[in-house]
Amino acid sequence: MSDATAPTGVPRPRRGFDANRLFVMVCIGIPLIGLVLFFVYPMAVVFLRSITQPDGSYGIGNYVQVLQTRGFWRATQHSLVMTGATTLVSVTAGFLIALGLYRCSFRGKWIIRGAIILPLLAPSLVQGLGLIFLLGRNGLVNRFFGTEMDIYGFWGLLIANTLYALPQAVMIIGAALVLLDARVYEAAEVMGTRPLRQFRDLTLPAAKYGILSATFVVFTITITDFGNAAVIGGDYSVLATEIYSQVVGQRNFNLGAVVGIMLLLPTVLSYYIERQTSRRMSNKSTSDIQPFIPSFTAVRDIPIAAISFVIAAGIIAVIGIVIYASFVTLWPYNFALSFRHYQLELASGYSSLWITIAISIGAAVGGTLAVFALGFGMRHASGLITQPLQVLAAMPAAVPGLVLGLAYIMTFNSTATPLYLLYGTATLIAIVNFYHYHTQAFLTVQTGFRQFPGALEEAADSLGAGMGRVARDVVAPFMTPMLVSVLFFLFMRSMVTLSAVVFLSTPDLSVAAVAILRLDDSGRTSQAAAFSACVMLVVVVALLLMKGALYWSGRRRGRGV
Numbered sequence: 001m002s003d004a005t006a007p008t009g010v011p012r013p014r015r016g017f018d019a020n021r022l023f024v025m026v027c028i029g030i031p032l033i034g035l036v037l038f039f040v041y042p043m044a045v046v047f048l049r050s051i052t053q054p055d056g057s058y059g060i061g062n063y064v065q066v067l068q069t070r071g072f073w074r075a076t077q078h079s080l081v082m083t084g085a086t087t088l089v090s091v092t093a094g095f096l097i098a099l100g101l102y103r104c105s106f107r108g109k110w111i112i113r114g115a116i117i118l119p120l121l122a123p124s125l126v127q128g129l130g131l132i133f134l135l136g137r138n139g140l141v142n143r144f145f146g147t148e149m150d151i152y153g154f155w156g157l158l159i160a161n162t163l164y165a166l167p168q169a170v171m172i173i174g175a176a177l178v179l180l181d182a183r184v185y186e187a188a189e190v191m192g193t194r195p196l197r198q199f200r201d202l203t204l205p206a207a208k209y210g211i212l213s214a215t216f217v218v219f220t221i222t223i224t225d226f227g228n229a230a231v232i233g234g235d236y237s238v239l240a241t242e243i244y245s246q247v248v249g250q251r252n253f254n255l256g257a258v259v260g261i262m263l264l265l266p267t268v269l270s271y272y273i274e275r276q277t278s279r280r281m282s283n284k285s286t287s288d289i290q291p292f293i294p295s296f297t298a299v300r301d302i303p304i305a306a307i308s309f310v311i312a313a314g315i316i317a318v319i320g321i322v323i324y325a326s327f328v329t330l331w332p333y334n335f336a337l338s339f340r341h342y343q344l345e346l347a348s349g350y351s352s353l354w355i356t357i358a359i360s361i362g363a364a365v366g367g368t369l370a371v372f373a374l375g376f377g378m379r380h381a382s383g384l385i386t387q388p389l390q391v392l393a394a395m396p397a398a399v400p401g402l403v404l405g406l407a408y409i410m411t412f413n414s415t416a417t418p419l420y421l422l423y424g425t426a427t428l429i430a431i432v433n434f435y436h437y438h439t440q441a442f443l444t445v446q447t448g449f450r451q452f453p454g455a456l457e458e459a460a461d462s463l464g465a466g467m468g469r470v471a472r473d474v475v476a477p478f479m480t481p482m483l484v485s486v487l488f489f490l491f492m493r494s495m496v497t498l499s500a501v502v503f504l505s506t507p508d509l510s511v512a513a514v515a516i517l518r519l520d521d522s523g524r525t526s527q528a529a530a531f532s533a534c535v536m537l538v539v540v541v542a543l544l545l546m547k548g549a550l551y552w553s554g555r556r557r558g559r560g561v
Contacts, residue, residue, distance in 0.1 A: 023467040027377030031370045032389065037419070039396055039435050042407035049410050050257035062258045072259065075242040082154065082238060083223040086161040090218045093162070093311055094169025095211060100308040101170075102177040103203065105296040108309070115312035116167050118319045121539045123496045123513040125520070126532050127160040128231030130318035132525065133325045138332045140321070152234030160228040163315055165221055169214040176210020177203075216270045224267060224400030226499040227513070231520055239263045240402050240499070247503060253410060260403040271398035319536075326530035341530040344519075348510060353534055356512040359430045360494035367434035367441055368487045372479070375445045376471050397439030401500035408432050409503040424506050432504060433494040441486045448482035449475075481550055488546035492539050 053061045066072050097116065101109055119127060135141050135151040142149050151159075226240040233241060239259060246256035327337045344350065374393065378386045396404070412423040422428040434441075452475060476483065498513035505514040512535045519528035 020467040023471075024377050024380045027373040027471075028381060028385070028389070031374035031377075032392075034370060034431075035392055035435075035438075038431050039399075039404075039438070040392075042404070042411040043399065045411045046257050046260055046403065046407040049254050050261045052254055054254075062254050066255055066258045066262070071237070072242065072262075075237045075239050076262075078154075078236055079223050079238040079240075082157060082161065082236075083219055085158055086165060086222045087215055087218045089158070089162045090165040090169045090222075091173075091211060091215050093307075094166055094214060094218075095173050095207075096304055097166075097170050097308045097311060098174040098177055099203075100301075100304040102174055104301040104304050106301050106305040108305075112308050112312045115315045116170050117543075118315055119164055120167050121492070121496070121543065122319065122322075122532060122536050123227055123498050123516060124164050124225055125227030125231045125498060125513070125517060126322055126536075127163045127318055128156070128228045129516075129520065129525065129529055129532060130320075130322045131156050131160055131232055133321045133331070133529070134318065140332070143332050152232055153236045156232040156234070157228060157236055157238075160232050161222050161225060163318060164225065164228060165218040166311070166315075168217050168221065172214040172217060173207060173210045176207045176213075212273075216273050220267050220270045220400075223270075224263065224402060224499065226402050226502065227517070230517060240400075243402055243406060244502070247406060247409075256406060257410065260400075260406050263400055264398075264403055267400055268398045322529045323533045323536075325526055326533045328526065331526055341526045342534075344527055344531065345524060348515075350534070352510040352515040353512050353531070353538070355426060355509065356495060356535075357538060359426050359433065359511065360491045362427070362430040363433040363494045364487045364491035366430065367438070367490045368483055370434070371438070371442045371445045371486065372476070372483060374442065375449050376475060379449055380467070393442045394439050396435050396437075401436050401497060402502070404436055405432060405500045405503040424509060426509060429501050429504050429509070429511060430494070432500050433497060434490060436497060436500040437490060437493050441490055444482055444486050444489070445479070448479040452478055484546060484549045488542055488549075492542050495535060495539050495542070 048058075050062055051058045051060065053059050097112060100106070101112060131139075131151055133139055135149055135156070137148070137150065139149075139151070141147065223238075224240060226244065229236075229238050229241050230244070237245075239262070243256050243259045243263065246252045246259060325331055326341050327339070328334070329336045329338045329340060374389070378389055381389075399407075408428065409423075411417070412419050412428060414420060422431075496513060498517065501511050502514055502517070505511055510518070512531065516528045516531050516535070519525070519531060
């Protein structure tokens, strides 16, 4: 009997337990608690430490002290000059390579695509190691030609940072070039428009948001990178190494926090502008775009192909020399091949590699579940909740890994909080790795949810399926490709990241990237190369597994399984 026809005086039945609402609350609540505890709270601690003076009071004394030091201004000037130069070179080279891949016709593009991926498969300091083996005082070039080139400092760091940032520029600009409709160019050719004018009036305006987005992404990852600066920077100090010096070298956490906040400001501004340009790009419809199939034009294709292959050869040489050097008996005096450098002179041996694999698996599995749960919960929550959550979930991308790691050591190395129990554990490193890349994982999952057809969920609901079963049996299978991509993305980035974990590594718990840095610092460069090769091997295997999983998932969906 309905409530409207219930007899007078009979109490209305109380509404039963709403399991679906509880499930949505759990999906939102647990990831939200994680964001608050492991992102908002640590960042608040960094800010408070930056304004905490030696007597325990609050003020701007630390900022005044930092701003009065020549070392800070020197590092700031170096960072801005280096970042500006790297951004200019990386975006220019990335634009030319993207043009070659998507707007030109020549053979061997697979070589360029493979070379561009290589820097993503290794810790950032590997580029620095490769340049030392190639162009260092005992490098192949100096030995072969009898020169005395000094690669340490500005030029070495510029090359290393460019190789590190180039893949990001190519992928972002390439995504913009893919959106250019072939019919526009066909109409231009019918009207007799010359190729140069097509490039000026059609290609450049349409790709401008991709170029802008790539500019700010390269700026962000360059100004915050620590690995290359630590390996090949020499006396050319930058803000990232200044933070490391304050915290590790001088044990001055408050001043380290000040420099971290200073580093955060340009990064936040850059991230905000990048998100605005990315939003402009995402507003373009891709459903009715006719793909462009380039025809060979010698004047255009030959120079761009030559430039692309030269850059690809440089990347392969830098990464390849690290692998080669790991097998050289005694660099540069005895080039006989052996496995002696794979017998690491570390007390922990290869344990840091196995620990890193375990940490990366934990970050990948836990992170994928967290962003999926958050995305599913937001899909069924009101706009008043989802809008702030969307902003909060995207904020970690604006925080450099070095600053996030600094925030963690300040937060979890204090006995004043129960979270102190996490300090020095693999769990905490897995958590910082996840939140370091939280934004990219979350936005990828959100893209999958936007593609999910609501009719499937409505059909399951009409059959009486609860939210939990819908998430498990309907939504998750549809989004398998996205979830697989997020899973392996988190795993591979956790394997190679350095800046976010360099402060959290302890003598009893060291990850692979930090072990490589310590080997290089102690002069055992060939062993650092050997350990780097091991890390790259693990990441390559993970990449191949991801490709296989995506292929298998696509075949299952094609068969309707």
